[in-house]
Amino acid sequence: MNDTRQVVERELLTQLQTQEAHLSDESLQVLLQALFLEQADAIVQRLRLHLGQYVSGEIKQPPLQCNNDAYQLAQLSEERTLYGLAEVAHAMVSALDRVQHPxxxxxxxxxxxxxxxxxxxxxxxxxxxxxxxQQSVLDDLQ
Incomplete structure (x- = not known):
């Protein structure tokens, strides 16, 4: 997904340069934040869907995509220096890895x-x- 982010960032920059727009660093940060929030929200929606199905018993095991999504969310969060969010995502990766081992x-x-x-x-x-x-959430994931 980092490749997708880089492509989108380059495309945004190219479009802005073509239009002779002059963005400040602050404006670019706002665009990058919006992109992060969009990506992270899509990941969280998938996680909530699959994990909700797992908790309800609809599926026997979360799809492996959940591991990838949690890992990607951790990486994206670290890039934005959201270390608390990254900590939860990393804990989810570990917990999801344990689920794969019966x-x-x-x-x-x-x-x-x-x-x-x-x-x-x-x-x-x-x-x-x-x-x-919340520490209780981190503790539960351990």
């Missing part, structure tokens, strides 16, 4: 709570606040 104990609801916590942190970030993740 001999390890895990709590499906903890995964869904992790996705909900990520959504909460994203909404707060979009509103201009940088909050810390």
């Amino acid at each position: 001999k390890t104990e895990h709590r499906p609801i903890a995964l869904l709570r992790g996705a909900e916590e990520v959504a909460r942190l994203l909404h707060q970030f979009a509103a201009g606040f940088i909050k810390s993740p």
